[in-house]
Amino acid sequence: MKRFLIISNRLPVQIAISDDNIDVTPSVGGLATGMQSVSKSFKSSWIGWSGVEAQNLSSEQQKKVDSALANENCIDVNLTEEEVELYYEGFSNKTIWPLFHYFSQFVEYEEDQWQAYKAVNQKFADVIAENMEGVDKIWVHDYHLLLLPQMIKERFPEVTIGFFLHIPFPSYEVFRILPWRNEIINGMLGADLLGFHTFDYERHFMSSVRRLLGYDIQINEISLPRRIVKVDNFPMGIDYDKFHDAAIASQKKSVRDKSEVRKELERYYLLYPETKFILSIDRLDYSKGLINRLEAFEYFLQEYPEYRNKVTLVLLAVPSRVGVEQYQQMKSEVDEIVGRVNGKYSSINRMPIWYFYRSLPFQNLVDLYNYCEIALITPIRDGMNLVAKEFIASKTDGRGVLILSEMAGASKEMSEALIINPNDKAQIAAAIQTAIEMPDEEQIERNTILQKRLKRYNVEKWANDFLNSLEKVKMSEEIYLAKKLTKIAQKSLVKDICSSDSRVFFLDYDGTLTGFKNNPGHAKPDEALYDLLDELDANPKNKVVLISGRDKDTFEKWFGHKPYTLIVEHGVWVRSPEKTWQMIEPLDDSWKESIRSSLEFYVDRTPGSFIEEKNYSLVWHYRKSDPELGVNRAIELKDELTSLVTNLNLEILEGNKVIEIKNRGINKGRAAQKLLHEFPADKIVAIGDDWTDEFLFAEIPDSAITIKVGLAKTIAKYKVENVSEVRQLLKEFCC
Ligand code: ADQ
Numbered sequence: 001m002k003r004f005l006i007i008s009n010r011l012p013v014q015i016a017i018s019d020d021n022i023d024v025t026p027s028v029g030g031l032a033t034g035m036q037s038v039s040k041s042f043k044s045s046w047i048g049w050s051g052v053e054a055q056n057l058s059s060e061q062q063k064k065v066d067s068a069l070a071n072e073n074c075i076d077v078n079l080t081e082e083e084v085e086l087y088y089e090g091f092s093n094k095t096i097w098p099l100f101h102y103f104s105q106f107v108e109y110e111e112d113q114w115q116a117y118k119a120v121n122q123k124f125a126d127v128i129a130e131n132m133e134g135v136d137k138i139w140v141h142d143y144h145l146l147l148l149p150q151m152i153k154e155r156f157p158e159v160t161i162g163f164f165l166h167i168p169f170p171s172y173e174v175f176r177i178l179p180w181r182n183e184i185i186n187g188m189l190g191a192d193l194l195g196f197h198t199f200d201y202e203r204h205f206m207s208s209v210r211r212l213l214g215y216d217i218q219i220n221e222i223s224l225p226r227r228i229v230k231v232d233n234f235p236m237g238i239d240y241d242k243f244h245d246a247a248i249a250s251q252k253k254s255v256r257d258k259s260e261v262r263k264e265l266e267r268y269y270l271l272y273p274e275t276k277f278i279l280s281i282d283r284l285d286y287s288k289g290l291i292n293r294l295e296a297f298e299y300f301l302q303e304y305p306e307y308r309n310k311v312t313l314v315l316l317a318v319p320s321r322v323g324v325e326q327y328q329q330m331k332s333e334v335d336e337i338v339g340r341v342n343g344k345y346s347s348i349n350r351m352p353i354w355y356f357y358r359s360l361p362f363q364n365l366v367d368l369y370n371y372c373e374i375a376l377i378t379p380i381r382d383g384m385n386l387v388a389k390e391f392i393a394s395k396t397d398g399r400g401v402l403i404l405s406e407m408a409g410a411s412k413e414m415s416e417a418l419i420i421n422p423n424d425k426a427q428i429a430a431a432i433q434t435a436i437e438m439p440d441e442e443q444i445e446r447n448t449i450l451q452k453r454l455k456r457y458n459v460e461k462w463a464n465d466f467l468n469s470l471e472k473v474k475m476s477e478e479i480y481l482a483k484k485l486t487k488i489a490q491k492s493l494v495k496d497i498c499s500s501d502s503r504v505f506f507l508d509y510d511g512t513l514t515g516f517k518n519n520p521g522h523a524k525p526d527e528a529l530y531d532l533l534d535e536l537d538a539n540p541k542n543k544v545v546l547i548s549g550r551d552k553d554t555f556e557k558w559f560g561h562k563p564y565t566l567i568v569e570h571g572v573w574v575r576s577p578e579k580t581w582q583m584i585e586p587l588d589d590s591w592k593e594s595i596r597s598s599l600e601f602y603v604d605r606t607p608g609s610f611i612e613e614k615n616y617s618l619v620w621h622y623r624k625s626d627p628e629l630g631v632n633r634a635i636e637l638k639d640e641l642t643s644l645v646t647n648l649n650l651e652i653l654e655g656n657k658v659i660e661i662k663n664r665g666i667n668k669g670r671a672a673q674k675l676l677h678e679f680p681a682d683k684i685v686a687i688g689d690d691w692t693d694e695f696l697f698a699e700i701p702d703s704a705i706t707i708k709v710g711l712a713k714t715i716a717k718y719k720v721e722n723v724s725e726v727r728q729l730l731k732e733f734c735c
Helices: 032-041 059-071 079-102 111-130 148-155 181-188 199-212 240-252 259-271 290-303 325-343 363-369 388-393 427-436 442-455 459-483 487-498 527-538 553-559 592-605 628-648 669-676 693-698 724-731
Strands: 003-010 013-015 021-024 042-049 074-075 135-141 160-164 192-197 216-218 221-223 228-233 275-281 311-318 353-356 374-377 399-404 418-420 503-507 542-547 565-568 573-575 610-613 619-620 649-654 660-663 683-686 705-711 718-720
Touching: 003 032, 003 111, 013 059, 021 059, 021 259, 021 374, 032 459, 032 527, 042 111, 042 399, 059 418, 059 459, 074 459, 079 111, 135 221, 135 459, 148 160, 160 459, 181 199, 192 199, 192 459, 199 228, 199 628, 228 459, 240 363, 240 388, 240 442, 259 363, 259 399, 259 459, 275 363, 275 388, 290 325, 290 427, 363 388, 363 573, 374 388, 374 427, 388 399, 388 442, 399 427, 399 442, 418 427, 459 683, 459 718, 487 683, 487 705, 487 724, 503 669, 503 724, 527 724, 542 669, 553 565, 553 573, 565 669, 573 669, 592 610, 592 619, 592 628, 628 649, 628 660, 669 683, 669 693, 693 705, 718 724
Parallel strands: 003 042, 003 135, 042 074, 135 160, 160 192, 192 228, 275 311, 275 374, 311 353, 374 399, 399 418, 503 542, 503 683, 542 565, 683 705, 705 718
Antiparallel strands: 013 021, 216 221, 221 228, 565 573, 610 619, 619 660, 649 660
């Protein structure tokens, strides 16, 4: 069985060290549970930091830790105190975390933290390299390891890498603030599959890739020069049954066995049966919106006096990142508001806010979820928010109301909750009132839908969906590799060609013989290309045919003095050596005026775009425009032209950052067929990169050697990566 590696900053274990004893207990978090189900189908190991700083352990203790971890299939990445400070508390939590949660005012830009971040990502890559035996897939998690996919890919190009980001990916306008933005994006693009919680994060990521690196994107695939990266959203689920079943079991417990939390809630409820408990649970983090939640609760007590003494806010805050300044400040602010509200609205026996600053054992957590009628979850930004889902899963009789921020990824899947803007105090207060007054039937109706969805799309399904997609990516890479022109196949092709008596070479120009330029006029042939084509053409057995979408005047200027056959404008014109240009079949261009005005309208509204006029076609170019605007306008333009072109017997060709309108039925394939009729050859070679070359590959005889440049889907028999590989290959055909 192939091995599979899971990589995250922290290992899913808790380690307790006493003098001579090391105790390792597996943790029960959502991610660990999801992965357990995955490890049933794969032999997997988990690589990460154990949470113990390396210098605090003697070598004897380290050995014990390693062996205890090995029993849990875990491998430790030793981190020093300094690394933890600079990489974890520093760059991860003082740069990436605030920026990706839109708290740009908290972002630190420290070079030494960035250097440590790179070094620790490299350290992870080193540990992975030592454990690669039999590994074919790796799944990397979260924002601490954004550079790792690329580091692994460079060393192990054949391994399939998935990456999942658990926090939001911010909009381009925020992400671009980061001085190291290109390194980060390139680091992530080392993965073959990139997963996000929501489509919005995916969209923001794509936009940054397009704008910062200029890569082409087709729906959810990014074409890198040598690989394709798939991007998709996988909203993370929870271990639904675990919460639901634990809540049922807890209700059945005898008084003696009940948790302290449950006993306390029940006792209070007996005294004050009209009380509604509002639950608030999070890590104490500025992104979770505790301050605005408390202020909204204060506003509620002030504006809805009839509910004072009838509601209790159970505020549970888990200590988090206590070493980071903003967290300490926030803790003081929370303490202050809680004090103020309790001071103002407490009566002799009752306090409106019960505040706990600690982590709770699972059972107590479930009891809180199960017992409290309302959950108030108001993050300012949150990748997903699992608490919202856990609350709903623990509602065994279907009653309960979830008030959820629209800024949490979870809100995208939980529209049956009361969705609020976390900055709108009045709206939150009104939602609290609605929640208190909501009839049971309505609560059950909303929660039934939510529960059904959460049960089906649980954490196990999430992990399996991600891995199935990773498997598919692997398969499509294999399909690509299967067509890739290997050295052996190349040798036999060359032998085949060289032993034949007559050959025709159909060669596309842009993207095949030369690279793309922003201005098409700048993509002139260079001396080396002229030499290569001359050498190929010098052999009387060879016929060189340049077949392009270019206009005839440009080709006349570039190749008019050469003895090659030229076919231009996708097959409108042909020029045989030493002859004049001939139209392949008679065409009409009277349609141009009616189409030109539409194109001009798009040029005016799309800065950087322009119209190219050929004899029998018009082309709208948008390579120099804003990449996203260009793509959108191209869709609009195509839509607008569709009805016009049918009436005028025209067709739209969509090329690389161009839209071309030309007479219907004219294409490279038809032109090539006509030429082959006049000049039959033993061997036919066709090379092209664009989808317009697919017509060429389709129309020439099956025995032809068809070669696609680049990664896109093709009916060609072989693929090569780039222009320089094409040129090397042609050199070998000069025989
Ligand atoms: P977090 O920011 O940690 O996760 P969240 O998704 O809510 O946020 O998960 C918190 C977890 O901690 C929950 O499973 C909850 O049960 C547990 N927890 C909360 N309070 C607790 C307490 N007092 N005692 C014990 N356990 C407690 C990050 C992102 C999220 C994303 C997750 C998963 O910030 O947006 O949902 O990863 O991808």
